[in-house]
Amino acid sequence: MKIYGVTGWKNAGKTGLMERLVNEICARGISVSTVKHAHHSFxxxxxxxxxxxxxxxxxxxxxxxxxxxVALMQELRDDPEPPLSDLLARLSPVDLVLIEGYKRDSHPKVEAHRAETGNPLIAPGDPTIRAVASDTPLTLDRPVFDLDDTAAIADFILSEVGL
Structure with a gap:
């Protein structure tokens, strides 16, 4: 399975981008699963x-x-949160797993960025972020896409993973 992430600060547009990417990539005949990290109890x-x-x-x-x-709910009780690698190992095989969040893990990622949040970019200090999807023009040392250009972002990700 190939993996690729979408990361960014809160309200940066990660979930909307993930939803559009899943739709776009599935429409191309590629099987996709997702992993979403939550910082809160759910x-x-x-x-x-x-x-x-x-x-x-x-x-x-x-x-x-x-x-x-089928839904499998597992209670961690007092056990630590499982690492991303353990969670990925639980998934059924697909062509691509898109991961939302997990900004500190080492897989390749696209950073979602909205200027209105006022948050700084993560990309300049993080080589795992291979591109940025933003609602404002940026000058960076890596590709920058319009946050709403789902097809171009999907093309980039699929090229990166060889699909």
Missing amino acids: DVDHPGKDSHRHRIAGAREVLLASRHR
Whole structure:
């Protein structure tokens, strides 16, 4: 599996770019999975549902399955967050895994940047960021794309990973 990341500060446009990239790349006949890092507590389950009751009762893993999808919820309890490499190893094989977040990991990335956030660029100090997708023109030592030019960003990523 090839991997490529989309990173950036909060409200930089990462999720919208990820969504558009998945759509664009899948439309080209390439299979894609995603990994999204969350810095906050999150829950994909709902109180009162059977699977939630299993987890609250103490189950370490709850696998929920239907003819439409399968979801595996794993409770870390007091264990540390698994590294990205361990999470990638759990995925079924696909052509490309797009990773949102994980800005400190060593995989290649595109940085999403919106000027209105006032955040500095990460790219100048991070060689793993191979390009920047921005809503404002920038002069950098690597490619800069318009944040909304999904096709060009997809072309760049696919070229980078050899797909």
